[in-house]
Amino acid sequence: TQLLEQxxxxxxxQEGENLTVYCNSSSVFSSxxxxxxxxxxxxxxxxxxxxxxxxxxxxxxxxxxxxARKDSSLHITAAQPGDTxxxxxxxxxxxxxxxTFGSGTQLTVLx
Amino acid sequence: xxxxxQTPKHLVMGMTNKKSLKCEQHMGHRxxxxxxxxxxxxxxxxxxxxYEKLSINESVPSRFSPECPNSSLLNLHLHALQPEDSALYxxxxxxxxxxxxxxFFGSGTQLSVL
Numbered sequence: 001t002q003l004l005e006q007x008x009x010x011x012x013x014q015e016g017e018n019l020t021v022y023c024n025s026s027s028v029f030s031s032x033x034x035x036x037x038x039x040x041x042x043x044x045x046x047x048x049x050x051x052x053x054x055x056x057x058x059x060x061x062x063x064x065x066x067x068a069r070k071d072s073s074l075h076i077t078a079a080q081p082g083d084t085x086x087x088x089x090x091x092x093x094x095x096x097x098x099x100t101f102g103s104g105t106q107l108t109v110l111x
Numbered sequence: 112x113x114x115x116x117q118t119p120k121h122l123v124m125g126m127t128n129k130k131s132l133k134c135e136q137h138m139g140h141r142x143x144x145x146x147x148x149x150x151x152x153x154x155x156x157x158x159x160x161x162y163e164k165l166s167i168n169e170s171v172p173s174r175f176s177p178e179c180p181n182s183s184l185l186n187l188h189l190h191a192l193q194p195e196d197s198a199l200y201x202x203x204x205x206x207x208x209x210x211x212x213x214x215f216f217g218s219g220t221q222l223s224v225l
Contacts, residue, residue, distance in 0.1 A: 031211050042115070042201050042216025043154065050211070088153055092211055099144070099205075099214060101153035
């Protein structure tokens with residue numbers, strides 16, 4: 001079983017602040033996905049990062065895949081209450097359909 | 112249509128009851144999944160169906176019985192559940208996007224076992 005640790009586990013910040021969450025493993029992955037799950041909903045895919053060192057931006061969200069493809073980070077600029085949710089990273093090994101998730105970061109953005 | 116529809120949204124059942132959770136997608140996806148999620152925890156994979164055949168069973172107790180009647184439907188039959196089985200049950204389907212599976216999740220069924 002691939003062990004994927006996310007940190008911090010819980011994060012509560014004020015609207016307008018910046019934050020970074022991390023996803024770390026000792027294993028190398030072919031790619032990594034980030035999902036966000038809002039209360040009462042299923043997770044929604046935000047991004048897939050594939051290449052070591054890759055940086056992808058989605059509006060105020062910046063995703064980075066580590067050079068060695070073992071870790072990833074998600075940075076949110078000027079957080080808004082709508083960013084509240086459970087952020088999950090999910091490693092991918094090839095095209096395998098066995099998708100497991102990291103331990104998750106529960107983010108709360110207060111107005 | 113990019114939706115995965117799950118019914119019911121909420122379910123309360125006793126430990127002797129038999130019930131079924133249903134999941135439907137019309138995106139033509141050939142892989143479908145069941146996940147179990149406890150509050151504030153990540154989803155845990157239970158079953159994967161690929162082309163209507165069970166391809167992965169993550170050592171799930173036999174009181175959970177999946178069924179894939181056709182490529183659009185996925186059921187989870189429940190029998191003799193325990194209170195610790197109370198959780199959000201999520202269904203997902205997936206499609207390959209440039210060689211990487213992209214999952215689409217339903218909103219889940221919140222199950223309470225009394």
